[in-house]
Amino acid sequence: MATAPATIIHGPSAPPANMFDTVPGYEGTIAGGGGGYLPPPPPSVPMPVPEQAPSSPDWHIPSISEDRARESFATYVSSKCCYSSAPVKEGVITNMESFNTYRYRLETFMESRSTEWSQEPYTGQPVDAGVQPAPGPWQIAAQPPAFFQEHKQTIKVPYTSSVKNCHFCLGMGRNPCTTCAGAGNKVCWVCNGSGYRQSDDRCMHCNGRGRENCSSCSGSGSCQCDTCHGKRQLLVFINLIVKWSTEKDEFIAQDSSGLRVENLEKVSGKELFKDAQYMVYPVRGFPDVSVAQASERLVRDHQVKYAQTSLILQQRQTIELIPITKVNYMWKGKPYVYYVYGNEFKVNADDYPATCCCSVM
Ligand SMILES: [Zn+2]
Numbered sequence: 001m002a003t004a005p006a007t008i009i010h011g012p013s014a015p016p017a018n019m020f021d022t023v024p025g026y027e028g029t030i031a032g033g034g035g036g037y038l039p040p041p042p043p044s045v046p047m048p049v050p051e052q053a054p055s056s057p058d059w060h061i062p063s064i065s066e067d068r069a070r071e072s073f074a075t076y077v078s079s080k081c082c083y084s085s086a087p088v089k090e091g092v093i094t095n096m097e098s099f100n101t102y103r104y105r106l107e108t109f110m111e112s113r114s115t116e117w118s119q120e121p122y123t124g125q126p127v128d129a130g131v132q133p134a135p136g137p138w139q140i141a142a143q144p145p146a147f148f149q150e151h152k153q154t155i156k157v158p159y160t161s162s163v164k165n166c167h168f169c170l171g172m173g174r175n176p177c178t179t180c181a182g183a184g185n186k187v188c189w190v191c192n193g194s195g196y197r198q199s200d201d202r203c204m205h206c207n208g209r210g211r212e213n214c215s216s217c218s219g220s221g222s223c224q225c226d227t228c229h230g231k232r233q234l235l236v237f238i239n240l241i242v243k244w245s246t247e248k249d250e251f252i253a254q255d256s257s258g259l260r261v262e263n264l265e266k267v268s269g270k271e272l273f274k275d276a277q278y279m280v281y282p283v284r285g286f287p288d289v290s291v292a293q294a295s296e297r298l299v300r301d302h303q304v305k306y307a308q309t310s311l312i313l314q315q316r317q318t319i320e321l322i323p324i325t326k327v328n329y330m331w332k333g334k335p336y337v338y339y340v341y342g343n344e345f346k347v348n349a350d351d352y353p354a355t356c357c358c359s360v361m
């Protein structure tokens, strides 16, 4: 009869706070991150001076032909499995009007930095804590990617590495095996611990012991510590996490066509204006006042939102012209409307009269 071994539960435990030294300039750093982003130093370059207003773009209003409208309409209807094509074939276009609108987009590319205490098994790495003061988080050189490319880099902060006993195995290098709870053996799965099979045959699997060796720990009852990989000691240090990311905001001017603005979010337009520099200046003198206002507001918003916690490296603003054609047509004596919009000639036809092919035979 085997004795049930005491159950020792080894869940993942956070290292105790006293494991970390105090490093000047890194006081808020905690294990596992979550300490928030570190404010960057004030910009070393002066604020940008107003740029020239975008030169008068070419106000060519693209209009589409009736054939183009009809073709886009036919493609749209055939993409809907239940729509009848009768209104496309029999409908008569009575009027086509061009409505064009603008999309303003602002992108801000920035660098953010945060720190966290980390650890790794000690295998003789340099131990440099206190040798000299650690450089500040924004004094450490990182390798930025190309503008507007997302990237992340982790850098071990110099002069913060020290050696500590592993808190997880208390410096033993091994922990009790979780499979057999430290016993080194477990109930035989063939005879379920009795030592015998049906009748009086001895269990061949365990030779009648009723127990078998634990395969996880090869019968030893303990396993190598996962935290220190059996090295008994840990190198404890501060990691600097440098992140490059792009934040994007858009504004689409409302037009009078009746097509909902949300429809325009998925299409592209013709680029009228593009401006990329360290910090952009709001667009001035654009014919549509709401676009100029959106630029003013979004440039200010990005400054307020991101300059506190991140270093702005580059901004980019664009204005696109999105073509919209409203097509009025008659079918079976009644007026209907559809829209063709974007470079993709996307179609919207909310009042399509034959949405079920079975009912218009
Ligand atoms: Zn075991």
Ligand SMILES: [Zn+2]
Residues within 6 Å of the ligand: 188, 189, 190, 191, 192, 193, 194, 195, 196, 203, 204, 205, 206, 207, 208, 209, 210, 211
């Ligand atoms: Zn057995």
Ligand SMILES: [Zn+2]
Residues within 6 Å of the ligand: 166, 167, 168, 169, 170, 171, 172, 173, 174, 225, 226, 227, 228, 229, 230, 231, 232, 233
């Ligand atoms: Zn350990």
